[in-house]
Amino acid sequence: MSTFALEAVDGTARAGRVATRHGMFRTPAFMPVGTHATVKALHPDEVRDSGVGVLLCNAYHLALRPGLQLIESAGGLHEFMGWDGPILTDSGGYQLVSLGAVAAVDDEGATFVSPYDGARMRVSPEEAVRNQARLGADILMCLDHPVAYGAEQSAVAAATERTHRWAERCRTAHADSGRLLFGIVQGGFTGEGRRESARTVTSLGFDGMAVGGLAVGEPPELMLQLTETVVAELPADRPRYFMGLGTDAELLAMVALGVDMFDSVVPTRLARNGTALTPSGHLSLRNARSRDDLRPIDEACPCAACNGFSRAYLRHLFAAGEILAHRLVSLHNLTHLARMMDAARVAILEGGFSAFRADAEGRLGLAAG
Template sequence: MFDFKIHVNCPNTFARVGSFSTPHGIVRTPQFMPVGTMGTVKGITSNQLKETCAQMILANTYHLHINPGEKIVKDSGGLHKFMNWEHPILTDSGGFQVFSLGKLNEINDQGVSFRNHRDGKRIELTPEKAIAIQMNLGADVIMAFDQCPPYSASRDDVEIACRRTHNWLERAVQAHTRKDQALFGIVQGGCFHDLREQSLKTVSSFNLPGLAIGGVSVGEPTEEIHKIVRHLAPFLPERVPRYLMGIGSIREMSIAVANGIDLFDCVLPTRLGRHGAALVRDERWNLRNSCFRNDFDPLDKTCTCETCTNYTRAYLHHLIRSNELLGLTLLSLHNISHLIRFVRAIATAIEDGCFSEDFAPWQKDSIARHTW
């Protein structure tokens, strides 16, 4: 049911093109996954999302547990039917909220006790409960519950987080019983390369259908993320999809792909869209700026998304300056299409044998120069 095939390897890097079979379809890799935390990619309908060529999206266990609750989702027929998305879905375990809601939780070896960020009520999340929630949600890929330490954590604290993450993974494997879901383990270790290597070895020993590199985008400089991925690249298991959590800029994705990463997710495209910003080539444009007032060109002349096909920069500027919701939707649609188009271009370059020339991260201007 879950089969990962590698179709092409880059001879000069660790980059590869593959396909990951799931109950709701095949995911071509490398692939960017838009984030739909609450069962919705913010401001975008399922039909609009399909038009971006998104193949797999992400939802969040912690937030869906709080509202509407996994029972309602299960009673509706599962998350796919609940949100009208017929393609693959991945659910995060809530482990990132251990980091992002650090001021609202208490951690011990059993699990994490959260104070609900909405009403202050206590929520207990254990590896077993995170798995139970995700089995009720019914995503194709689910994540083991992990402890995600902040960048500022000491080595001792990161070692404790690794130990807990590995113990929690063992408990998650025992609790998971749905054969139509793929359970991924998560590699932790902070910026300590030896701890990362040990964690990868431990997580890989469970022979799961996929794994993720977590604990990045937690306050560290982006160069630290690159160092982590570069260090792990030679040790990553070959025959499973590899997922780098929380990454979504084209530079970071190109470097990660060069080091063997297959899957990415990030809130960046919709968050920028909601703030009136568009991704165009390797730049971020603020559509509030007056320079777009009389600019009747498409947002990106090379893009075929709904936004760029039908609307001008002047119209988008008008919508954003007028605080019209349509403007935020159109920019979000374009930004998602932009990143998905980018990873598709990377896949084509790998297949054509020119990835190391056209997208090599050590060529500082290569991404901006390449036509995609």
């Protein structure tokens, strides 16, 4: 089944559409993260209003709390959380790096220790796929084994080979149910390692391909260089997902390389800390500069925060510890990124992405490149 329609290529940047059991989303696409089956502070209607077309939820966290059985008996994640659009779930692989010592890994799978009650949860590659299917996800991720930046070459090689064996097992365990299964490229921090992993995972024939194990502290130039190496090996007719990036400049640079999908907690986390994303960079609403500023965050933004509320009011809400501030600025930041992805998409369709990017980077105060 053809799930990805590639609509235009401009340089290496791409515009397309991904079809899922819960409808289609356009690419390039930014996915907000709903770790606990909610995009923090926002009603699903607000998420939809922001222009976001697809969400990421964490199978690992949801399996621990509230548990797969409850979500299944509620009719699946879509019913449970009130979101009827596409959902991608991550497998828990990332938590092997982020949780470090509390997780153990061997060839049979990963053991997670619940941050909530210390309970141990064993997940094999087969279970990772089954768990995500039980949640009702539209896009499932293979269980992978990323490594931290700076890991020994022997550890990188072992984790990458394990990722490949697990990818094959995940593919075998995946029932063809209309759900999509994405493979994840690892390979550490060398071009050779990345190229080989991209070739191996591509040969297994997934519905989409993810670049994993980057944006973990390596220099930004290296991240871009390794992504370029990986993308060159990926099939043109499958969506490409870079796991974990969420600033304007990073997204534009990755779109230019031919990446289609992104996720990050950064935009909503920044919002709750009082930072709004704007075409000219970050705006701190806690800053004294905003105190008497009666303009909206962004006059061109159609979101509810920018239509009815001033920077001065939002600053006041943050100063007073009012929760409406979190909601309004989260809504704005998602709207901002969704609009930027849309504008990039239009530019690609019209063959003007590099001028669009140079203009956007100029406004952000970055050198175009």
